[in-house]
Amino acid sequence: MNTSIFIFLLTIWFSISASNPTPTRSYEWDYLIFAQSWPITTCTQWKESKAKNTCHLPIDRRQWIVHGIWPTKRGTKGPFSCPSPIHFDPKQLNPFLDQLDAQWTNVHKNSEKYSFWRHEWTKHGTCASTLPQLNSIPNFFKKALEWNKAQNIADMLTQSKITPGQNGYHVEQIANAVKAVTKHNPMIECVFDSHTRESMISEIRICFDKSLEVIDCVQSHGINNNNSTNVITNCSLKKPIMYLDTVPL
Ligand SMILES: *[C@@H]1O[C@H](CO)[C@@H](O)[C@H](O)[C@H]1NC(C)=O
Ligand SMILES: *[C@@H]1O[C@H](CO)[C@@H](O)[C@H](O)[C@H]1NC(C)=O
Ligand SMILES: *[C@@H]1O[C@H](CO)[C@@H](O)[C@H](O)[C@H]1NC(C)=O
Numbered sequence: 001m002n003t004s005i006f007i008f009l010l011t012i013w014f015s016i017s018a019s020n021p022t023p024t025r026s027y028e029w030d031y032l033i034f035a036q037s038w039p040i041t042t043c044t045q046w047k048e049s050k051a052k053n054t055c056h057l058p059i060d061r062r063q064w065i066v067h068g069i070w071p072t073k074r075g076t077k078g079p080f081s082c083p084s085p086i087h088f089d090p091k092q093l094n095p096f097l098d099q100l101d102a103q104w105t106n107v108h109k110n111s112e113k114y115s116f117w118r119h120e121w122t123k124h125g126t127c128a129s130t131l132p133q134l135n136s137i138p139n140f141f142k143k144a145l146e147w148n149k150a151q152n153i154a155d156m157l158t159q160s161k162i163t164p165g166q167n168g169y170h171v172e173q174i175a176n177a178v179k180a181v182t183k184h185n186p187m188i189e190c191v192f193d194s195h196t197r198e199s200m201i202s203e204i205r206i207c208f209d210k211s212l213e214v215i216d217c218v219q220s221h222g223i224n225n226n227n228s229t230n231v232i233t234n235c236s237l238k239k240p241i242m243y244l245d246t247v248p249l
Pocket of ligand 3: 229237238
């Protein structure tokens, strides 16, 4: 080949590869976010998103339910949907289906029975499964059920006299109630409800290291800490947060 043509082609190749660097996907993560939801808020959002939506609430009306266990790399979200040989298999949940229904409830009644659990396994479980303690479908789901009992949000809040009803609470009160028990900073998520025009508590997240010890949560998932309060939250800091006992619809 003519040298100048060769150099010409080489130049093109370099400029293409420089402008389109091969993405180096990393499925590494640093810590786990254990997210628990307040089902009344989940249901409110679901019903407001479509008039025909219906809810399936846990039988125990004080029960905070599992949303998921999310492996997270510091400073970002995810990784998500990692390459894993383990494909979601609903049959593997059958031995503890009643516990899942009570503690990891699919509030979205008019959705496919296993859809919530399938989504959580596929998006997060496949990444978490690099940890020996979470390396199978039963281990992953059972760990969440165990943590839901050990990190009982309703009990933590009740100990600080925060109970579901029509009273609002300051987000710092809620964070302090959790921290009083876990000794570490949680992450607190609210949704603004367009119907009631109130800020409603939707999730409380507790973070764990790879030895499955509770640690301080750090900013992630778009939830910042407001430096003046040190609470990691996207709830309003000015308005009371509603912790309702019934769906306001
Ligand atoms: C808080 O963040 C979640 C997503 O993580 C979002 O769905 C929600 O609307 C946010 N709430 C507010 C009040 O901005
Ligand atoms: C808090 O401080 C950090 C670092 O100084 C900054 O990046 C962040 O934007 C601040 N957050 C708020 C809500 O002011
Ligand atoms: C942070 O919190 C303080 C005190 O509640 C509040 O005045 C301020 O507006 C908040 N800042 C942001 C960015 O939310």
